[in-house]
Amino acid sequence: MKIVCETCGAPLKYYDTVSRIVRTKGHITIHVPVQRLKCPMCGCIHRNLPDYIYPYKQYEAEIIDGVVEGFITCDTIGFEDYPCEMTMFRWRSENL
Ligand SMILES: [Zn+2]
Structure with missing residues (x-):
């Protein structure tokens, strides 16, 4: 699957991975890795969020x-x- 920039439509390039904190049932806090993608055209950062978040x-x-x-x-x-x-x-x- 190719992810494109919402602003200018250019294909996004992998930028880095950040940790996202998600609170779940039972007050358990988990860290979910979220990929960040950068647009080479306009420089926007997009987060590639898993479906369940x-x-x-x-x-x-x-x-x-x-x-x-x-x-x-x-x-x-x-x-x-x-x-x-x-x-x-x-x-x-x-x-x-
Ligand atoms: Zn863009």
Whole structure:
């Protein structure tokens, strides 16, 4: 799969790999390697995020889906104290 720049459409070149912190169920923090790609034309840095991480979200995609689809609420066992109600409300309104 060839990844191209969203701005100018040039093929991106591998730049470096950074560590991204993701909080998972049970408050476990994991570090996920994320490749960064650089556009040789305009110099933009793009992150090649794995599918299971939504951009700029600190929670697992699975949890976000559960909240949006209504499986996970504040009363769900194991998720009682997190994510907080306001965060869930924001996700739902973003994904309607
Ligand atoms: Zn570019």
